[in-house]
Amino acid sequence: MTSYEKDKDRHLMRLRRIEGQVRGLQRMIEDDQYCIDILTQVTAATRALQSFSLELLDNHLATCVVDAARTGGPEADEKVREAQDAIARLVRS
Amino acid sequence: MTSYEKDKDRHLMRLRRIEGQVRGLQRMIEDDQYCIDILTQVTAATRALQSFSLELLDNHLATCVVDAARTGGPEADEKVREAQDAIARLVRS
């Protein structure tokens, strides 16, 4: 079972909305809309992706990392290191 | 004519690729893939959106802002203020 099993439908709904936002950006370009208005919508799509990634990370910390910590040993260290690397990528993107 | 007229096709191609990336995220969730691998793909989609927004902003600075600066007056101030606000939103997202 994945760490996000209980949030699966919500994640999918959110990603479909983001997909719709990106298609909306395409229409704005096709319709020659003003670049500042397009940039405003890009920021909205970026924030939506950010929120999705933070929720997925929350799932991961609360299950994968906690469960591995309880088991202990090298698996716990590996899970923590993986989470640290994922957080660094998010912060630096 | 828009500031991005000459880059229109390239922008559309890039946005379709980002749309594909977001659909790919949906498939990873549906296939119960590991959350860390999904987070890696989210970072890639976020960076792609970022690159698109920076190119669109480049178009805007090089045409709308420069043209308005040449005209001068309140229109120039307005264009600069708009660009400043758009940059602040990007930096803070």
Place this chain on the structure above:
Amino acid sequence: MTSYEKDKDRHLMRLRRIEGQVRGLQRMIEDDQYCIDILTQVTAATRALQSFSLELLDNHLATCVVDAARTGGPEADEKVREAQDAIARLVRS
């Protein structure tokens, strides 16, 4: 004259405050304070640096870029390119 001449004192005051925030972080580490509380203060210092950089960029756009645009020619292109690169560095940091 620099683009930030009229804001020089305000910029210096802001930077001294940020310097004080960073020294405050050192004291928190020396006093063995809780890491989450220290992280909260790091975010505050990062945002203060971000606000300073956006104001400095505003100065640059409103004077250096606009003045060069009026002069036109290669100097204008160079100023716009410089601004674009600075914005990309800010967005990606």
Place this chain on the structure above:
Amino acid sequence: MTSYEKDKDRHLMRLRRIEGQVRGLQRMIEDDQYCIDILTQVTAATRALQSFSLELLDNHLATCVVDAARTGGPEADEKVREAQDAIARLVRS
């Protein structure tokens, strides 16, 4: 004992370097240096703060969160929630 006990000296050295970077920004403003060059140094200071925060978060995950996970119960949930909030603040700053 704090989560960062073993890294305390390194953290302090890093923060003193960042303090020096911020003082360097003040000198650049006082010396009327070119705003684009100042912005380049601001990005360097922001990245240094980011690296410090990621290392401190690493310390927290590897000790506070893992230890609390082993203890279990509401304390574990609280530590995970705290880490999630700190990560969200970092990602959004």
